[in-house]
Amino acid sequence: MSTANPTADRPQGFFAALSDSMADWGGVVIDSVTTTGDLTLFSLKVFSWLIARLPRRETLLPSFYQVGVLSLPVIALTGTFIGMVLAVQSYFTFRDLGLETRLGAVINMTLVRELGPVLAATMLAGRVGCAMAAELGTMRVTEQIDALESMGADPIHYLVVPRFLACIFLIPTLTIMADFMGVVGGYVYSVSFLNIDMHHYWYNSQRFVHTFDLFSGIFKSIFFGAAIALVSCYRGFHCTPGAEGVGRAATAAFVWSFVLILVIDLMLGKMMYTAYYYWFPNASKLF
């Protein structure tokens, strides 16, 4: 066996460094394309199982409990504070413009359209997505996924589909909870601490926030849930060995999920409001 230093034989100088750098960038591009392709195939397998055969009740319930019930308190708490923070941040600007009675409209519209769904999804990505990636990553490293496969069980059907269903079915309820608690938090802070008139607060909220705003937020959340489940499970399945690998999978699951949530939010938000104002050109606007 050769024990020579492998770097000693490599060419030195500017052109060697340039070619190394190009090779590194090429590697990054190839990795990105490969990962995107892998994630797409992974998602297609999940969808094909949804059509072919749904998981059993006993595998679904723990995922639903983990995603829905256990996430509820943290999402309610953060929703409440976001409502209050919105009231604090908006109040001074609106007071200077003499529009403080419209605070309710701004807080509630921002909550149901954007912050409620995005916040609920972000909390879900942090709490559930990371846990999914770490759990599945540990199962990969300790050969539990191989064990499933060796016993004739499809790991995607057994492990991913229940988590995917739990995310897409329960994220709308979590979003509703975030919206509701945010509305309550914003109202309590505005009326109790900022002395906004209660009647005007609700009147303006009712006037400017429509059912469509609520619907758009809940509708978007389903896509956020799907992205969180697919990305987190994918990262867990492709975890590299060791504690560092599991940690990286959990971190990557959150980062990827968060980026995807924002990208989906932008795209769906644009599409839905373009369609809405096309069909309802006379819909009331805030100003």
Add this chain to the structure above:
Amino acid sequence: MTDRPNLNDPPLVQARRLRVEFGRQAVLRDVQLSVPRGQTLAIIGESGCGKTVFLKTLIGLIKPTQGEVLFDGQNLQRLGDKELVQQRIRFGYLFQNAALFDSMTIGQNVAFPLRQHRQVTDSQVQELVLARLAEVGLPDSVVVKKPAELSGGMRKRVGLARALVMNPELMLYDEPTTGLDPIMSDVINELIMSTRRTHPVTSIVVTHDMRTARKVADRVVMLFPLSRLAPGEPQIIYDGPPSELDNCHDRRVRQFIHGEAGERLMELRESRTSANA
């Protein structure tokens, strides 16, 4: 061993010119191996020589880069998902660290294959689970425990019970005695032998424990790391009965079975010298 396999029967498992690569790193190269029904084959070799990769390739957990695996005459690479599942029910696999599902109890772990593939009532499942656990010497009280509450030896035995619960035709053992004390290692060896006595099973045991190889196997195959072989040299450097291992003239086989470091010590000294220079 009793009941020698009939070598005229078609082999149960066949690996044909198997090549496995991970990225640019080749782990197996042109490995050819046939295992007749009823045989207990031990695959020995140093860490990193590709024993576990070979075992996983045999049941399709790793797809070979080239070559094929035939199980009972069927090419596993050409089977669809459903057919592959049907074939996998015929395998039992004891993983290196047992690979028990952390989230389930011992009873649920052992019952898992039954619930996946058979229409059985709860009482039938319980009966079968307790029978399998008793077979590997575990009391009924373990069924409600989680894997984390058991010792390494007990986890291995639960893994064995789970692998046997579907009455497999082929048992694959990946390092069954690694990490166990000598007494528990011997218990596992006895269980491998009693499994063969009580079930009509073909076994492949991957191990670097020579006591295990000599005790349980009818035949021993030694794999050598590809990185240490000359181009074109076969990766299987010994294939024969365990009794002939001591008469083997290959220096690499003798070094392994006697646990001698040989030229590895010189390599270690050289790397230390170059690191200090």
